[in-house]
Amino acid sequence: MTPARPPRAYFYATCLVDLFFPDAGMAGIQLLRQAGVQVIFPEGQTCCGQPAFNCGYWEEARDVARTQLALFPEDLPVILPSGSCAGMMKNHYPELFHGQPEEAQIKAFSGRVYELTQFLVDVLDVKLEDLGEPVKVTWHSSCHAVRDLGLKGEPQALLAQLAKVELATLAREHECCGFGGTFSVRQPEVSGAMVCDKAADAEATGASVVLSTDGGCLLNVKGALDQKGSPLKVQHIAEFLWERTHAR
Amino acid sequence: MTEARTAILERLSAAPAGGPPPLEDTAVMARRHWPAAERVVRLRKGMEAVRTEFLEAIPSDWPSVVQDFCDHEGIRNLLYGPGSNDGAALATAWDGEATLLPYDRPVEAFKTQLFTEVDAGFTSTVGGIAETGGILLMPGPAEPRLLSLVPPIHIALLRASTIQDSLWSAITNLGWGESLPPNALLISGPSKTADIEQTLAYGVHGPKRLIVVLVNDLR
Amino acid sequence: MHAETDILFRESAAKALLDPQLRANFRRAMDGLITKRKAQFPDPEDLQELRHLSTAIRSRSLLNLPALLVQLEAACTRNGIQVHWAETCEQANQLVLDILQAQGATRLVKGKSMVSEEMHLNAFLESHGIEALESDLGEYIIQLDGETPSHIIMPAIHKNKDQIARQFSQKIKDAKYTEDVDELTAMARKVLRQKFLEADAGISGVNFAVANTGTLCLVENEGNGRMSTHVPPLHIAIMGLEKVVARLEDVAPLYAILTRSATGQAVSTYFNLISGPRGEGEKDGPQAVHLVILDNGRSRIYGDPQLQATLRCIRCGACMNHCPVYTRVGGHAYEATYPGPIGKILTPQMEGVGVRHDLLHGSSLCGACGEVCPVEIPIPDILVRLRREATHQDPASSVAGKGTGRTDAEDRAWRLWAALSKRPGLYRIVTWFATRFGWALPSGAPLLRDWTRFRTKPVPARRSLSERMRAERGSHD
Ligand code: SF4
Numbered sequence: 018m019t020p021a022r023p024p025r026a027y028f029y030a031t032c033l034v035d036l037f038f039p040d041a042g043m044a045g046i047q048l049l050r051q052a053g054v055q056v057i058f059p060e061g062q063t064c065c066g067q068p069a070f071n072c073g074y075w076e077e078a079r080d081v082a083r084t085q086l087a088l089f090p091e092d093l094p095v096i097l098p099s100g101s102c103a104g105m106m107k108n109h110y111p112e113l114f115h116g117q118p119e120e121a122q123i124k125a126f127s128g129r130v131y132e133l134t135q136f137l138v139d140v141l142d143v144k145l146e147d148l149g150e151p152v153k154v155t156w157h158s159s160c161h162a163v164r165d166l167g168l169k170g171e172p173q174a175l176l177a178q179l180a181k182v183e184l185a186t187l188a189r190e191h192e193c194c195g196f197g198g199t200f201s202v203r204q205p206e207v208s209g210a211m212v213c214d215k216a217a218d219a220e221a222t223g224a225s226v227v228l229s230t231d232g233g234c235l236l237n238v239k240g241a242l243d244q245k246g247s248p249l250k251v252q253h254i255a256e257f258l259w260e261r262t263h264a265r
Numbered sequence: 266m267t268e269a270r271t272a273i274l275e276r277l278s279a280a281p282a283g284g285p286p287p288l289e290d291t292a293v294m295a296r297r298h299w300p301a302a303e304r305v306v307r308l309r310k311g312m313e314a315v316r317t318e319f320l321e322a323i324p325s326d327w328p329s330v331v332q333d334f335c336d337h338e339g340i341r342n343l344l345y346g347p348g349s350n351d352g353a354a355l356a357t358a359w360d361g362e363a364t365l366l367p368y369d370r371p372v373e374a375f376k377t378q379l380f381t382e383v384d385a386g387f388t389s390t391v392g393g394i395a396e397t398g399g400i401l402l403m404p405g406p407a408e409p410r411l412l413s414l415v416p417p418i419h420i421a422l423l424r425a426s427t428i429q430d431s432l433w434s435a436i437t438n439l440g441w442g443e444s445l446p447p448n449a450l451l452i453s454g455p456s457k458t459a460d461i462e463q464t465l466a467y468g469v470h471g472p473k474r475l476i477v478v479l480v481n482d483l484r
Numbered sequence: 485m486h487a488e489t490d491i492l493f494r495e496s497a498a499k500a501l502l503d504p505q506l507r508a509n510f511r512r513a514m515d516g517l518i519t520k521r522k523a524q525f526p527d528p529e530d531l532q533e534l535r536h537l538s539t540a541i542r543s544r545s546l547l548n549l550p551a552l553l554v555q556l557e558a559a560c561t562r563n564g565i566q567v568h569w570a571e572t573c574e575q576a577n578q579l580v581l582d583i584l585q586a587q588g589a590t591r592l593v594k595g596k597s598m599v600s601e602e603m604h605l606n607a608f609l610e611s612h613g614i615e616a617l618e619s620d621l622g623e624y625i626i627q628l629d630g631e632t633p634s635h636i637i638m639p640a641i642h643k644n645k646d647q648i649a650r651q652f653s654q655k656i657k658d659a660k661y662t663e664d665v666d667e668l669t670a671m672a673r674k675v676l677r678q679k680f681l682e683a684d685a686g687i688s689g690v691n692f693a694v695a696n697t698g699t700l701c702l703v704e705n706e707g708n709g710r711m712s713t714h715v716p717p718l719h720i721a722i723m724g725l726e727k728v729v730a731r732l733e734d735v736a737p738l739y740a741i742l743t744r745s746a747t748g749q750a751v752s753t754y755f756n757l758i759s760g761p762r763g764e765g766e767k768d769g770p771q772a773v774h775l776v777i778l779d780n781g782r783s784r785i786y787g788d789p790q791l792q793a794t795l796r797c798i799r800c801g802a803c804m805n806h807c808p809v810y811t812r813v814g815g816h817a818y819e820a821t822y823p824g825p826i827g828k829i830l831t832p833q834m835e836g837v838g839v840r841h842d843l844l845h846g847s848s849l850c851g852a853c854g855e856v857c858p859v860e861i862p863i864p865d866i867l868v869r870l871r872r873e874a875t876h877q878d879p880a881s882s883v884a885g886k887g888t889g890r891t892d893a894e895d896r897a898w899r900l901w902a903a904l905s906k907r908p909g910l911y912r913i914v915t916w917f918a919t920r921f922g923w924a925l926p927s928g929a930p931l932l933r934d935w936t937r938f939r940t941k942p943v944p945a946r947r948s949l950s951e952r953m954r955a956e957r958g959s960h961d
Contacts (some may be wrong), residue, residue: 030949032905036915037942039949046953058953061908069898071849073872077902084906112865164851193808197848202931204846206498209938210507210812211848240939269779270569273725276783277550283789286544293533294737311750372768380681397740397751406765410714414707432755433736442732445697447563447760447769448714453751456707458669460622460638462509462645463516466669469621470676471707471754 022141025055026094029085031102032064033232034253038098041232041253045098045133048259052141059088065097067105068198070113079113086119086126094140095130098255100162100230103132108165132162133255134230138171147179149261155185155224157215157238159231160193172230172254179261185222196237216241219249226250228257294433297396301483304395304428309479311398315454316467317475324424324482328358331387331420331478335363340384342366344416348407351389351422368409379411385418386411386472392435393428399453400477401435403446410448419472421452424480493842496817497809506642510814513641517805520748521856538741539860542796545729549786552695552728553777559698563760565773573603576778580605580687580720581612583774587718589614589684593676595702595709596620597689598636598799599722599778602821605687616687619676619708621669628655634815636822637746637801642814676708686712686770690723691742691798692735693775698759700775701735703742705753713758719770721758725777726786726795732757738798741858746800781834787882790869794829796859803853803863809846818843825853829866837874838888844871916951918944 026049034042046056065085066078089095097103107130114123137143154176162168176184195201195211202208215238219227227242227249229235239251299307309319322330335343340363346352347367359365363384372379388408392401400421404410413419429435432451436442441449456471467473500506525531545552557567568583570576584592592614594600606616606627618627622640625648626633633639640648645663652671653661659671688709692701700721702709713719729735743749762769785791804810804824815823820831820843828847832840844867853863873881874889904911922944927936935942 035949036918036944039945039947039952042949043952058950058957060950060954062950063905063908063911066905069901071868071871072845072894072898073868073870073875074898074902075872077898080902081905084908160848160850160852164855191852193848193850193852195808195848197850200845200848202934204494204497204809205934205937206494206501207809207812207846208848210501211808212938214812236942237939240935240942243940244938267569269571269575272571273569273777273779273783274550274553276779277553277725277786280783280787280792281789283543283547283792286547287536287540289537289540289544290533291537291737293530293537294740315753368767370767376681380677394751399751399755405763406767409767409769410710411768414710414714431736432739433733436732436736441697441757443697445699445732445757445759447758447763447766449757449759450710451751451755452753454753456705457753458621458706459747460620460625460640460706461648461665461668462643463513463638463641464645464665466665469669469673469706469708470619470680470711 023054023094025057026096026136027057027059027089029065029095029097029102030058030062031097031099031232033236034098035062037236038232038253038256041256042098044253044259045096045255048137048143048255049096052137052143054141057093061088065102065105066113067102067109070105070109071198075113079117082110082113083119086123089126089129093129094136095126096133096136097130098133098230098253099232100132100159100166100168101233103130103135104161104165106130132166132168132230134171134175135168138174145175145178145258145262147181147261148263149179149181151181151183152226153183153185153224154226154228154257155187155219155222156190157187157194157219157227157229157234158190159229159234160191162230163191172228175254175258176228182261185224187222188218194234194237196233198233201237212237212241216245216247220247224249226252226257228252228254230254294431297431297433299395299430301426301428304430305425305479305483307395308393308398308428311396312453312477314398315457317398317454317477320476320478322478322480324480327422327478327480328355331355332359332361334420334476335361335385340418342383343385343387343420344368344379344383344412345387346408346412349389352387352408355387368412372409372411379415383416385420386413386416387420388413388422390421390423391427392439393423394432394435394451395428396431397453399432399451401439401449401451403449405446405448413452414471417468417472418474418476419455420476420478422478422480424482426482492819493817493846496819497813497846500813500817505644506814507812509642509644510811513638514805514811517748521745521802521805524744524748524750534737534741535858535860537737538858539796541729541734541738542798542859545734546726546786546792546795548730549726549728552730553725555695556693556698556728559696560775563698565698565760565775568774568776570776571779573778573780576603576722576776577605577608579776580722581609581614583718583720584609584614584685587685589718591679591682591684592616593619593679593683593686593712593716594623595686595688595704595712596623596639597687597722598633598821599689599724600687601633602780603722603778617679619679619712621672621706621708624672624676625651632816632821634823635801635804636799642816680711680715683716685718685720686716687720687722688713690721690727692738693723693728694732694735695728696731699732700758701739702754702756702758703739703752704756707754710754710756713756714769717771719761719772720774720776722776722778725779725782742798742800745802745856745858781884784882784884785833791833791866791883793861794833794866796861797826797830798859800858802856802858806852806856808850808852809848825863826861829863829870832870832874833884836885836888837870837883838885841874841889844874844889912950915948919946919948919951
């Protein structure tokens with residue numbers, strides 16, 4: 018069932034987009050506004066708590082999650098430009114708060130969480146017009162966006178609306194890029210081997226842009242490609258979509 | 266080790282009761298169903314894909330099909346179970362060059378010979394599996410277990426009418442769910458391995474060739 | 485966030501990554517297995533239905549585990565199979581030795597059994613003068629080199645043809661050097677058939693044990709399992725106590741999903757049902773069959789409702805085939821009987837979450853394992869749970885070694901993180917500094933040092949999104 022088209026929605030930047038990819042966040046906000054949604058960006062955003070949660074430090078994760086929850090009092094959708102953080106808030110908050118006083122409140126909150134492309138496609142059913150030059154891109158499907166959150170091809174559906182964008186499939190599209198949060202520094206060698214392979218696979222597609230929906234993957238893959246001196250550009254899908262639909 | 270038994274069972278029984286198990290929907294097993302003629306085709310396709318060879322026969326001529334095969338392949342001797350109906354029928358009709366060896370004494374009496382001198386073994390089957398390919402055997406006093414394992418060639422007699430849809434339906438139809446003889450098995454092809462670099466190689470420990478004599482007894 | 489306790493896997497993994505031959509062998513093999521599995525499940529809905537059914541069957545089996553084990557024991561006994569129970573590997577080894585010595589058996593052939601690897605049975609028997617020869621081709625290959633399996637289904641997958649060719653020519657009497665797989669297989673056949681013929685006893689694992697009929701199900705392609713269980717006069721089967729199911733009907737879906745998930749085969753060459761020793765009037769088959777049921781920590785795992793899912797495992801190996809970490813480092817890097825994702829959750833639960841903390845963090849939590857697992861074991865969730873157990877002393881928990889993986893450094897790091905992340909004002913100041921001066925952090929700073937070995941240094945944007953949104957709001961006010 019598609020929820021009714023809401024006039025207003027919250028935007029949650031996520032720590033990595035906030036700090037490393039603010040343009041992507043801005044583009045996500047613009048895409049929503051363009052679709053007629055009034056965007057509320059609450060002050061006081063930090064982190065969804067996933068790093069601590071994944072490492073088993075649930076009390077610390079809960080403390081942080083509580084402060085974030087308080088930012089979204091109204092019964093409005095909460096939109097994140099990250100599949101991983103959306104998965105955390107949607108699927109793991111109920112786990113994290115299981116047996117806690119806020120449990121019921123959390124369940125209601127989690128039901129309002131969306132990843133950006135999910136919201137654009139499944140709720141807003143946006144129509145995009147491609148104003149850019151022909152370009153070949155490739156898509157890195159973030160593990161958490163697909164396996165945890167359960168994206169079902171929404172990003173690809175948006176890209177398919179762009180007439181002059183050719184999507185080249187990445188070899189081993191669903192294999193992890195090796196980020197994994199603290200994994201990248203706790204197991205640097207394996208993580209490094211994974212991201213180097215991902216960078217090589219991306220280059221082999223012949224695309225000029227690698228797109229993804231997750232700050233972590235973007236940071237990781239971009240770092241590896243830059244290290245190689247690769248001309249490949251790495252971009253968050255929101256930023257790419259905004260650029261394509263707005264001639265500058 | 267009764268203390269071990271008691272301790273283990275106590276620990277297991279002390280575990281907090283879990284919730285009810287998820288519902289079991291067996292539709293995915295039950296819908297694997299084909300008409301009789303198609304079952305034959307599927308079984309062949311499945312088994313040929315793993316290098317099983319087929320010989321076609323009709324109810325009245327299968328012993329001569331086995332015999333012609335043995336003559337043609339230069340098989341010197343064929344081990345069989347004289348106590349089974351099909352084994353007895355084979356022996357009665359036999360006029361081939363290969364010597365028929367009855368498996369009629371405990372294996373200890375001729376183990377070395379079995380491993381080194383027997384060219385082929387003949388068995389009947391109690392059914393086949395259409396879904397994936399495969400034949401079902403119930404070794405026992407009449408047809409010992411090693412007949413289908415030790416000789417380099419295994420010749421198995423399969424009647425088309427006994428081919429079941431799937432292992433799942435065969436278990437029900439053959440009553441295997443209630444009781445089983447000391448040994449029963451499914452065989453889908455000659456012995457094989459992929460342990461060296463994922464490369465398939467046949468005839469690693471068991472038979473190098475599996476010959477199914479398929480008797481068309483469908484009306 | 486580094487912890488001393490993470491070192492073991494990290495170091496072995498790093499070493500494995502330096503071996504290009506090993507990496508190529510695994511990548512090729514895993515890519516092949518992924519493709520073959522996929523071809524077996526052309527209809528995704530069919531696959532999900534079969535997974536749900538298999539999960540439900542394994543869950544129900546576990547729900548009734550103690551009763552089923554008692555029923556299995558009774559049915560086996562009725563069938564003439566002698567049943568033994570072992571709480572520990574030491575007990576199980578001793579049981580096996582006692583049975584063998586009572587028969588005066590000194591030459592042993594083994595079918596593939598991961599539980600016997602868990603027990604280190606071969607070494608134990610050899611120390612008592614009993615030759616235990618692995619007869620699965622892959623196991624035979626690694627035994628020749630004194631190695632352990634690097635995969636639970638394909639134990640010699642880390643070796644390529646050339647390596648095996650060299651090994652055979654050196655270690656098998658009168659063997660010539662050949663890289664032809666059929667010829668190599670024929671050499672092993674020759675050696676092993678003689679061993680089957682001469683063996684005093686055979687040892688096997690058990691894929692499924694059926695409680696109501698007292699039946700041991702063995703799944704295999706080579707026929708060595710049948711050789712080991714039907715040719716020698718004595719057969720000893722060893723199983724982990726979780727392997728029992730109520731009835732043979734339960735096995736059909738599990739078998740269907742096992743071979744497809746494991747090697748991408750619709751069916752194995754042999755599916756062997758053993759319900760007793762040589763029966764009345766039978767001319768072959770073992771005179772005696774024994775079943776050893778091993779606990780080794782399983783009953784403790786069973787006591788935890790969430791962790792119990794670990795015991796649903798049917799040992800198909802799909803989780804390792806699809807694991808991006810396993811694919812790169814291979815099975816030996818885990819320094820454990822069970823490698824890959826299932827090993828990462830099973831080993832720490834058996835040996836203690838503190839001792840094998842390294843394994844718990846050897847995962848990016850990408851979820852590939854949970855996605856393909858035929859019995860839907862939520863491996864990533866269990867990893868996270870065990871990470872929590874390793875660093876926290878929950879009085880209600882029964883996890884082995886709980887709390888023993890805690891380090892002051894990690895503790896401090898998370899407390900600091902929380903202190904910062906729950907105070908937006910402070911967070912704002914820190915991000916402000918990061919955006920202004922983050923570029924100035926040296927690449928050699930802790931954490932960054934590891935990151936920048938393979939990537940450029942991540943540089944924060946000049947202004948964070950929050951800051952820009954604040955400005956936007958300001959201009960509207
Ligand atoms: S955990 Fe699942 S995928 Fe891994 S071996 Fe066990 S059953 Fe197979």
